[in-house]
Amino acid sequence: MSRIVQPPVFDGDEVTATGLNNRFTQFSQAGALNATNLRDAAVDLPQMNTTSKFMMLNSAQVNLGTESFDLSAPRTLASYSGATFPAPAPVLDGAGVSTHLGPLGWTLTSGEILRVYWNLNVSPNGASTTNWRVAGNGGTVLPVRGGGTVIVADSGHAWLAWLQWDITSAALANWVPVYGQSDFQRNFTGALYGEQLNQTQATTVIPPWLDTITQVREGEVNTTLDAKRVGWRGVSGAYYYTVPGAPITVWGIRVVLAGLAHAYHIGNVNYFAWDPAIADAAITLSYTSGNLMALHHTTG
């Protein structure tokens, strides 16, 4: 309701100084103007409150990894070869200290969103091992022109990077995968440890090699294989989270790495599972520097 409560002036009304003054001084009241008193397009930036955050509630950014501009001193992660899967490796700086966001103390409630963006320079190594040219375990069998077969990589192996957060305390001692993400540690069938793809909402896939046949004709190939080292490249990830229920407090966010995994399709479900059989001392993932940022803002 408008705060202008004075009735209109009618013919025959007595006009007094007090009455006139009251009509104008009503507009000097604090906290009373509303839609009835302002025209369309009347609200602009000067009217917006500067003392409290309205849209962008929190933001943070951190450099990831180790700075090695000439790529001479990267950090290197070994491929995993055990029967079960340990905790993934967080991205570290040159001194071996975890690079992450936190402690943050951001409390997310309904109507708010957490957005996370990151990128990291990586170099998968070990293309020369070619121990992945095995039928049914990383290799695809192709017919050779003139007879016989050859095995080329199925391009199903990958290093995996994903997000973890700490929603317990500022101590940052309880890292878990973010909502909708797993740590790929479930023994879902037989000897396979991993997770189905509906739990990979914050996962980035890094191809470990590029294996090709040099000639293809009429469904047949030659026997010249070409295993290429992927080389240094930037990889990135993005993630969004809105609170489905009770508020949570995000204390830390980080990127973790592990490998090698392979894609599986079992019982009409797609999975990523670790492939320790393919591990080799030469199959590693090197990384240098990157960026991790997080935004916490309202959605309307």
Added chain:
Amino acid sequence: MAYTPPQTFVAGTPLEAADILDNCDALRIYLHEDVLSSDLQATRWVQTRHIQPPQVDPYSGLQHGVTGFQGGQMGGGNLSRLTFATRFLTGNAIAGVVPSTWQPIPTTSFRVNIRRSCTMIFHYWMDIESGPDTATGVPYGIASDDRIYYITPYISNTSAPLKVIGQVGVNSIDGFTATFPLGADVQYTMNRGWQQRDGSYLYNATAGTNVTVGLCSYSQIDRVALINWSIALEVFYL
């Protein structure tokens, strides 16, 4: 500032039309230009129609409104606007030469006038292919297989590129065949010289400043082509 009627009426003095008009004019100006947030009712009543509509700059692809900037542009559309990075402007692949000022990548930047201290987020994406650069001999001290490039955001000028967060790429190691059928040894989608990457950078800007944000490069490779690319900007005043 809060409304103060310029004329105060006193009982017993003549009432002039000009005095009433004075107060009305001042009230009109107040309601149109001078309302402060403290004058407004605390409970929610503002609808979209009450907010000053944003200004749209079709060239930069940005709209600037009460809450900040948003928008973007891309290298596609009716024309393909691919752009480049090159070693000829950044050290020429001479070993040990890394210029302090990197080269801005043409057309991949925004320049905005900041009206209030804000949080800016610059997003970028590119579909990029590089080389093959097989030039040898003096003065090149970097082997062809080891040549790299960096692309990174910069704020205001390229003399302080954000090197730490720059994304690296490599020279393609497959060249061109000299025998029939002539052409690339391996198509670009199958060699390591073709990649796509994206990134985001957060920056806090001060009111009353003009801020330029864009992409710049350092390259040891003669030709690095951003075949497709896009940039976007979010600026939050509130």
